[in-house]
Amino acid sequence: MPLLSKEEKRNSIALPKINQIDSVTQRYGETAIIRGKGRSISGACLKCKNPRCMRFPEAYISCPEFEDFSYERNNNVCPVDAISWDYSKDIPRIDHEKCINCGICALMCPIGAIYSDGNKVYVSEPRNDYSILPVTASNIRLQEELFTRLMTLNWQHRFLHESQSIMSNIYKKVSKFDGRSMSANLLIRNLMIAVGHHCSISRTGDVYTRIDAVYSDGDIYDACYGAMEIEFGRDTLDASRGILDDIAVLHSRNGIDKEKNTALVACLSFPNKRQGYFQVIKDVNKVLNLKIQTVSLGALLILAWNGIEVDFSQKDFYADFDNLSIRSALNNNIKRRVELPEGFLGILEPEK
Amino acid sequence: MIRFRNPGTQYTTQIQVFRELYNEYKDAPSFSLDDMAETIARTKLMTAYGYAGDAALALSNTDNDSLNSTKMNAKMYAEVFRLLGWITSAGSGSYPLVFTYIGEHAACTDEVLPLYEQCVLGINNPQRIMDVKYDEKVRFFKAALFSLEDLGGIMYKHELCLGPMSIDDLDRSQYARMITYLQKLRGSYKRYEEAYKGLCEDLDVKPTLPDNSTRLPIAFMKTCNWIDSKRTKDLYPPKSLECICLTDHGREVAKSLHNVKDLRLDEYVTYSEAKQRALIRLGVYSMLFRAGYNTDPVKETIQNDTNECKDILAGKPLLFSPYQTLHHDEVDDALNLKRNHGSYHRNRTILPNVSRPDLVINDLNLSVTVETVSRNEDAEVERFTSYVNKLKLAGKKKREIIDRVFEECITDTQTRFYPFVATLFRVMGLDCTASRPGDNGARWDAIIVDDEESIPIEIKSPTEEQHLSLKAIRQALENKVILLSRETHPTKPETTSLAVGYYLPNDRAEVTNLMIDFKNTYGYSIGVIDLKTLLTIAITILLDGKTIDIQKLNRLEGFANATFK
Numbered sequence: 001m002p003l004l005s006k007e008e009k010r011n012s013i014a015l016p017k018i019n020q021i022d023s024v025t026q027r028y029g030e031t032a033i034i035r036g037k038g039r040s041i042s043g044a045c046l047k048c049k050n051p052r053c054m055r056f057p058e059a060y061i062s063c064p065e066f067e068d069f070s071y072e073r074n075n076n077v078c079p080v081d082a083i084s085w086d087y088s089k090d091i092p093r094i095d096h097e098k099c100i101n102c103g104i105c106a107l108m109c110p111i112g113a114i115y116s117d118g119n120k121v122y123v124s125e126p127r128n129d130y131s132i133l134p135v136t137a138s139n140i141r142l143q144e145e146l147f148t149r150l151m152t153l154n155w156q157h158r159f160l161h162e163s164q165s166i167m168s169n170i171y172k173k174v175s176k177f178d179g180r181s182m183s184a185n186l187l188i189r190n191l192m193i194a195v196g197h198h199c200s201i202s203r204t205g206d207v208y209t210r211i212d213a214v215y216s217d218g219d220i221y222d223a224c225y226g227a228m229e230i231e232f233g234r235d236t237l238d239a240s241r242g243i244l245d246d247i248a249v250l251h252s253r254n255g256i257d258k259e260k261n262t263a264l265v266a267c268l269s270f271p272n273k274r275q276g277y278f279q280v281i282k283d284v285n286k287v288l289n290l291k292i293q294t295v296s297l298g299a300l301l302i303l304a305w306n307g308i309e310v311d312f313s314q315k316d317f318y319a320d321f322d323n324l325s326i327r328s329a330l331n332n333n334i335k336r337r338v339e340l341p342e343g344f345l346g347i348l349e350p351e352k
Numbered sequence: 353m354i355r356f357r358n359p360g361t362q363y364t365t366q367i368q369v370f371r372e373l374y375n376e377y378k379d380a381p382s383f384s385l386d387d388m389a390e391t392i393a394r395t396k397l398m399t400a401y402g403y404a405g406d407a408a409l410a411l412s413n414t415d416n417d418s419l420n421s422t423k424m425n426a427k428m429y430a431e432v433f434r435l436l437g438w439i440t441s442a443g444s445g446s447y448p449l450v451f452t453y454i455g456e457h458a459a460c461t462d463e464v465l466p467l468y469e470q471c472v473l474g475i476n477n478p479q480r481i482m483d484v485k486y487d488e489k490v491r492f493f494k495a496a497l498f499s500l501e502d503l504g505g506i507m508y509k510h511e512l513c514l515g516p517m518s519i520d521d522l523d524r525s526q527y528a529r530m531i532t533y534l535q536k537l538r539g540s541y542k543r544y545e546e547a548y549k550g551l552c553e554d555l556d557v558k559p560t561l562p563d564n565s566t567r568l569p570i571a572f573m574k575t576c577n578w579i580d581s582k583r584t585k586d587l588y589p590p591k592s593l594e595c596i597c598l599t600d601h602g603r604e605v606a607k608s609l610h611n612v613k614d615l616r617l618d619e620y621v622t623y624s625e626a627k628q629r630a631l632i633r634l635g636v637y638s639m640l641f642r643a644g645y646n647t648d649p650v651k652e653t654i655q656n657d658t659n660e661c662k663d664i665l666a667g668k669p670l671l672f673s674p675y676q677t678l679h680h681d682e683v684d685d686a687l688n689l690k691r692n693h694g695s696y697h698r699n700r701t702i703l704p705n706v707s708r709p710d711l712v713i714n715d716l717n718l719s720v721t722v723e724t725v726s727r728n729e730d731a732e733v734e735r736f737t738s739y740v741n742k743l744k745l746a747g748k749k750k751r752e753i754i755d756r757v758f759e760e761c762i763t764d765t766q767t768r769f770y771p772f773v774a775t776l777f778r779v780m781g782l783d784c785t786a787s788r789p790g791d792n793g794a795r796w797d798a799i800i801v802d803d804e805e806s807i808p809i810e811i812k813s814p815t816e817e818q819h820l821s822l823k824a825i826r827q828a829l830e831n832k833v834i835l836l837s838r839e840t841h842p843t844k845p846e847t848t849s850l851a852v853g854y855y856l857p858n859d860r861a862e863v864t865n866l867m868i869d870f871k872n873t874y875g876y877s878i879g880v881i882d883l884k885t886l887l888t889i890a891i892t893i894l895l896d897g898k899t900i901d902i903q904k905l906n907r908l909e910g911f912a913n914a915t916f917k
């Protein structure tokens with residue numbers, strides 16, 4: 001008796017009615033514009049057989065440099081399970097109740113079919129500019145070829161222009177995360193992937209692995225990689241202690257040289273001066289000669305929303321007691337000023 | 353009472369483990385617990401002492417305790433998968449195991465949750481597959497959903513033990529009595545406490561046992577998204593309790609279950625062989641159908657079997673999970689499944705040679721003094737000295753004095769314990785002062801000040817944690833870094849940084865590993881002293897006029913142990 005397969009109500013895929021695609025651009029808050037042969041159409045869902053907006057390829061959630069790291073295999077793109085397949089329309093559906101507007105799904109879509117109006121995230125349905133075709137091997141191949149073409153165009157995704165209200169809404173939702181759930185770690189992992197890295201987080205319920213996450217930029221010749229601590233609560237000193245623990249364990253047990261370990265602390269908001277965290281980061285730099293970089297959720301969002309592939313190897317995101325801000329690193333990356341006031345939600349520097 | 357043992361409750365890990373097992377053993381005639389342990393470790397789904405993969409397995413193979421713990425791990429997953437009917441005993445004993453037809457579907461499907469849900473509903477008793485048998489005849493999760501429905505959509509976890517875990521759910525009057533009983537219990541925490549105590553006495557078990565056996569069912573129900581948690585005082589005032597609440601989805605599932613043909617073993621055995629075989633097929637296919645599988649390829653069989661069982665089903669959908677009720681041979685046979693195992697090759701790789709470092713024990717020698725000890729006399733040292741002398745005059749032996757003071761400290765909070773530890777170091781002739789607790793998040797709790805080698809001390813009072821933990825070791829490292837960086841007191845890189853607690857760490861192996869990691873990576877030594885050792889040193893100095901080798905303390909690395917010479 002052979003195995004039965006899941007009832008696949010998928011009966012169509014879509015392809016743009018455009019012969020040769022020359023360029024793609026996506027502006028904040030809009031779907032992408034696809035240009036080719038004097039024609040331009042707006043990005044809409046291709047009803048992918050393997051929707052990249054929903055699942056990461058296995059390679060993204062594992063890091064070659066950290067062979068022995070016991071990592072979480074959940075490869076959902078959405079950290080809060082807000083995106084699922086809508087069989088009635090044959091496109092992804094977004095549950096607006098759950099969605100936190102992080103944009104990761106949009107950034108993974110190869111044709112820029114997902115966008116946000118600042119409040120809610122939508123998937124654009126294919127209309128007249130698209131051919132709706134049956135799911136056949138040859139049509140799937142055509143679709144895959146198109147993806148390869150889109151990939152080589154190397155176009156820049158943009159999702160949202162940061163603003164105080166957008167950030168406040170996201171922070172409000174994120175602060176309601178159940179501390180015991182994986183959501184915070186998944187969110188950071190997926191954002192790291194969105195800014196061009198491989199990233200693995202430790203498995204849910206694994207009490208032996210103290211390292212929260214590891215990342216790598218996947219560069220074959222001169223990779224930048226490191227351990228990460230993720231701290232969404234107030235106990236940021238635990239993060240600085242944790243990262244020293246991580247570096248030592250990896251150095252002494254797993255052959256990851258401490259000098260090569262470009263360690264990161266990812267927090268919800270920058271801790272304020274009094275919490276002692278930045279003082280300790282400075283001490284660590286002075287005594288151990290290790291520059292631990294700090295990024296906030298908001299900073300990662302801004303980088304991702306601008307389609308930036310972040311390079312951590314230059315330690316641009318190093319902040320300590322003497323320089324408490326990563327604003328200039330952000331500005332340099334997105335090539336404009338971040339439009340958030342100083343100290344806002346502790347995204348680029350401690351709150352006032 | 354039905355008891356759920358307490359296996360791995362994380363859904364995503366369960367699925368990951370299951371897939372890996374399936375990949376590894378799908379072509380094997382059967383697999384054992386050892387095979388499972390090996391796969392779980394090798395695929396990095398288990399970690400031992402901070403190592404994963406082969407290293408973890410190698411470590412656990414060289415160490416009796418953790419060999420057991422790896423196997424325990426495997427056993428616990430075997431338990432879950434067996435409960436879900438995804439694997440089952442190959443022969444008549446509990447092991448080895450084989451995958452079931454339902455299990456194969458679970459391993460090969462992207463979205464397993466709908467099938468998982470069917471399998472959770474499939475758990476029922478009595479059955480012929482699990483080695484543990486209970487008296488209760490119940491399809492527990494259906495009974496739990498119905499109870500939640502009938503009790504206003506909310507229950508306290510222990511009501512599961514007092515209610516649906518302890519009844520025959522097909523006996524309507526028994527079920528109704530159970531609901532009334534729980535309704536009457538509500539409103540007073542005291543009443544509940546007595547009822548729960550009564551249950552434990554009847555079963556002759558510790559109160560933790562029924563409590564533990566709610567963990568797996570609650571995890572199952574949460575995974576299926578049938579329930580949420582909510583803290584409320586409403587059920588058993590004045591106590592605020594974490595309760596479980598029916599979700600919309602849970603309500604829907606409960607509703608759908610009112611109109612099914614719920615077939616159990618007792619009834620199944622009364623039918624003819626032809627009907628039994630038809631019921632098996634219908635049971636398996638209806639589970640898959642409800643989980644979203646396309647049953648068109650077996651449409652005809654379903655049609656014929658439905659006809660055969662018309663009178664049993666009376667037009668209702670069938671709720672019957674054959675693999676969770678019957679031996680797999682019987683089920684496979686009805687489904688006409690032939691197991692075909694030809695090409696399987698077991699490849700056991702050679703494990704790397706990883707050994708765990710031995711515990712570092714350092715003796716802090718006490719030697720007889722030649723000169724009189726120069727001690728910084730102060731009020732606290734005086735008070736301690738006269739207390740010890742008083743006990744001695746009362747005829748207490750040294751060991752008894754140490755034990756007595758030790759026991760008196762067990763309730764100490766930071767405010768008492770930090771200065772007390774500092775006093776003990778001063779008794780040894782060191783210049784030690786405690787910081788005010790809560791003074792600064794990122795600084796030592798006490799410090800031994802010296803012209804050349806000051807030592808920061810991380811202290812954990814017994815009310816914070818009785819056994820020192822990794823946390824204290826991490827903080828001791830941080831103290832060292834801070835002292836070297838801020839240069840508030842003179843010290844050297846090779847001077848130790850101390851962690852002092854009531855008892856030595858429970859997990860000494862991992863603490864040792866971490867101290868070694870710190871030394872390897874940063875070059876700093878951490879020393880660990882428990883209160884008993886500290887008291888032994890201090891009181892020996894007072895009573896026997898001995899002194900301690902300060903140089904040994906300055907270089908302490910690992911756990912201290914006082915010996916008398």
Ligand code: SF4
Pocket residue numbers: 044045046047048050051052053054091092108109110111112113114123
């Ligand atoms: S939204 Fe984008 S990635 Fe997702 S299915 Fe549609 S085209 Fe594919």
Ligand code: SF4
Pocket residue numbers: 077078079080081082083094095098099100101102103104105106121
């Ligand atoms: S925007 Fe973020 S939260 Fe919303 S559906 Fe996409 S990935 Fe999920």
